[in-house]
Amino acid sequence: MVSVVLLLAGFAGTALGQTPGVDLPIRIGALLPAVPESGGAPFDFAVAEAARLAAGMAADEFGFNSEILGLDFALLTEHAADTEALLEAAGRLIDEEGVFALLGGFGTEQALALSALAEERQIPFLNIGASSDSLRNEACSRFTFHFAPSDAMYLDALVGWFVRAGFRRWFFVHEDDPERESQYRRTTWSIRNRHFGAREVGRIALAPGTSDFGRAINAARRNDAEVILLLLEPEAQLAFLEQYETAGLEAQVTGFPDLGAQTRAFFLASRDAALKAGSGFRSTAWEATLDAYGARELNARFLGSFGSPMEYSAWAVLQAVKVLFEAATFGGLLEGEEVVAYLESSTSVFDVYKGIGISFRPWDHQLRQSIYLVDIRPEAEGPRDAVLLVGELPAIYMPRTDPVERLDQIGDTERESKCRF
Amino acid sequence: MNRLPRSTCSAMTILALLLVGSLALAQDNYHVFISNEYGADISVLSGATNEIVGTITISGRPGDVRPRGMALSPDGKTVYVSISDFLPLRETLEDKVTAIDIATNEILTEIRAGGNPERVAVSPDGSRLWASLEAIAEGGAYDAVTGEELATFRIGIEPEGVAVSPDGRWVYLTAETTHTVAVIDAQELTTVKHFLVSNRPRVVVFSRDGSRAYVSGEIGGSVSVVDVSQHAVIGTAVMGLDSRPVGMALSPEGDHLYVAGGGTSAIYVIDTESLEVIKVIREQMGRRPWDVAVSPDGSTLYTSNGLSDSVSIIDTECLCVIDNISVGRGPHSIVIGVLPNAE
Numbered sequence: 001m002v003s004v005v006l007l008l009a010g011f012a013g014t015a016l017g018q019t020p021g022v023d024l025p026i027r028i029g030a031l032l033p034a035v036p037e038s039g040g041a042p043f044d045f046a047v048a049e050a051a052r053l054a055a056g057m058a059a060d061e062f063g064f065n066s067e068i069l070g071l072d073f074a075l076l077t078e079h080a081a082d083t084e085a086l087l088e089a090a091g092r093l094i095d096e097e098g099v100f101a102l103l104g105g106f107g108t109e110q111a112l113a114l115s116a117l118a119e120e121r122q123i124p125f126l127n128i129g130a131s132s133d134s135l136r137n138e139a140c141s142r143f144t145f146h147f148a149p150s151d152a153m154y155l156d157a158l159v160g161w162f163v164r165a166g167f168r169r170w171f172f173v174h175e176d177d178p179e180r181e182s183q184y185r186r187t188t189w190s191i192r193n194r195h196f197g198a199r200e201v202g203r204i205a206l207a208p209g210t211s212d213f214g215r216a217i218n219a220a221r222r223n224d225a226e227v228i229l230l231l232l233e234p235e236a237q238l239a240f241l242e243q244y245e246t247a248g249l250e251a252q253v254t255g256f257p258d259l260g261a262q263t264r265a266f267f268l269a270s271r272d273a274a275l276k277a278g279s280g281f282r283s284t285a286w287e288a289t290l291d292a293y294g295a296r297e298l299n300a301r302f303l304g305s306f307g308s309p310m311e312y313s314a315w316a317v318l319q320a321v322k323v324l325f326e327a328a329t330f331g332g333l334l335e336g337e338e339v340v341a342y343l344e345s346s347t348s349v350f351d352v353y354k355g356i357g358i359s360f361r362p363w364d365h366q367l368r369q370s371i372y373l374v375d376i377r378p379e380a381e382g383p384r385d386a387v388l389l390v391g392e393l394p395a396i397y398m399p400r401t402d403p404v405e406r407l408d409q410i411g412d413t414e415r416e417s418k419c420r421f
Numbered sequence: 422m423n424r425l426p427r428s429t430c431s432a433m434t435i436l437a438l439l440l441v442g443s444l445a446l447a448q449d450n451y452h453v454f455i456s457n458e459y460g461a462d463i464s465v466l467s468g469a470t471n472e473i474v475g476t477i478t479i480s481g482r483p484g485d486v487r488p489r490g491m492a493l494s495p496d497g498k499t500v501y502v503s504i505s506d507f508l509p510l511r512e513t514l515e516d517k518v519t520a521i522d523i524a525t526n527e528i529l530t531e532i533r534a535g536g537n538p539e540r541v542a543v544s545p546d547g548s549r550l551w552a553s554l555e556a557i558a559e560g561g562a563y564d565a566v567t568g569e570e571l572a573t574f575r576i577g578i579e580p581e582g583v584a585v586s587p588d589g590r591w592v593y594l595t596a597e598t599t600h601t602v603a604v605i606d607a608q609e610l611t612t613v614k615h616f617l618v619s620n621r622p623r624v625v626v627f628s629r630d631g632s633r634a635y636v637s638g639e640i641g642g643s644v645s646v647v648d649v650s651q652h653a654v655i656g657t658a659v660m661g662l663d664s665r666p667v668g669m670a671l672s673p674e675g676d677h678l679y680v681a682g683g684g685t686s687a688i689y690v691i692d693t694e695s696l697e698v699i700k701v702i703r704e705q706m707g708r709r710p711w712d713v714a715v716s717p718d719g720s721t722l723y724t725s726n727g728l729s730d731s732v733s734i735i736d737t738e739c740l741c742v743i744d745n746i747s748v749g750r751g752p753h754s755i756v757i758g759v760l761p762n763a764e
Binding site for chain 1: 507508509555556558575576577578579597598599600601603615617620621640641642662663684685686687703
């Protein structure tokens, strides 16, 4: 069912009417995950609920902006439980509601489906929830733009931090499926090609759903690992940490930041599962305590409105709406091809509260952006103080260096990209 | 750090100050005021000696109370400071505009301005104050004498820059997140229009004749040039993606616009006719210049450097840094006031 979060009638013709070169209604479609019933997976709930709240905030803020600019704007949201329902909802948003762009893609399967639909219908799609490198390479599409950081960006950032901190002997624990295998291969590529001095000392591939990690822990011990990277589902990461803590190893443990593994609920669960090993470093695409670049005000607005810190999924929804809204207002564009051209132009710069004007990489449509490193606090009392923000990669304050080259230090470069539009 | 005790400050022989823009002045008889957002005070720098000659305490709770934007009254006797805290949404008694008597360093009045006032401007006749209320997406107009709130206006998300046109007719307020300027009719107290400018607009300044306004766009890396008769952007000075323009000041002749490059630790010099960047001053600059002011004779620039707790002094002839002076913690804004015996 379509939920019109906010629909503001146009104010054109009033004294305030002016400016943006778009006369048609600005309608954006958001395909968000269904919020699970209570008692379901806590991290899925955190992701979906934050996205839902952010959609309301986006409707309010951009409704306000539209009103003062004399524009007609609506953010139309759909919550779908599976891919079939998602595609049905997306089609309805395009055909019946006249949305000029879609955002969503919580998971590779949904992102792939929406990407294909966007290509078929020639409208832009902003992927805000799927990090899979395949979407940016073999399965890339000219109508798809990746707001979510890629696997490669997260992994390059993680490797960079740990290697610079002196952790050079890497051990991998990954689920035996193509996506985790791809993440493993990308990490070892990064170690070999970008971080000389570090090396892989071993890996173990486990069947998805494995709950006994004794073999993996023993292998890490035998190989004298300094850092263990878990390429596992969030729940499996917690199970590993619990068993690892008991085993008493000293190696650092971190995990791939799936959406669920970037939530406050996960950080606290990690600390609770393993006070020492589970209180280590994690990477995120957004941090609710980020206090610079206007993020202080953004985070405060979200916290003030909903009483909970802004999770990545909330930030992504809000900023994706912002980018599309600005394409319509600054660019005066609502036609698919024109919006795509605007988004991929090197002169189009967006402000997503990360302190630097950012753009999409022309070769794969990946949004350039920093990744944050947080340290889970053993003494945390709740979601608000769950982590300490300790790093940003790439660091954006490096005067007299090219900002685009700076941001392209993580992720696949044009030379490595397999995307062909 | 060159800071004098308060007792010394009180003994300062600052008599009164006159509005910079309205006078032909001797070169050295002015003082530079720098708001220190982390120190909760204002440093006073002598234009004659380039030495700190006083510190005005805003609050005894540095790190909690946050002075930022400043403006001088037309008669030069009063400096207005917008004061808030570091918690954007917390409504506290700190949200106010404080008027300080320059002669005595005493607080004359405190005007309630709820909603995290970030910057402040004064009407040319000195009767009204205007504040950007960052937390509530509004701008406020206040009677400068009684402190009465005259009106509030919806501005856009995260209002910041505020300026009154030289003829007192228009007030421009920027909205950082909405990327707009709101135009207020200062006499009617009504909103005339909103228009888009560069990405994340910070500060707005009017030209002396009031025909143009300049709006810095921090993330856009540019300055939007506005035709005030139409309230419309007629040009853009492009400074580059990572130039981070924030504070601005015009030379007395209006031919140069000096732009503080914030996180780039640079000052950009723009030719206002060609809108070309003619010089980028980087060497020996303090870190994160957030604001810039020009001496009355146009010979010297002063920048408030937020991350190095300093003021850089720039000779406009060579466009080079000639000195760096330690001030308070977290310099934010900077204004210049001229001593009356300079005439």
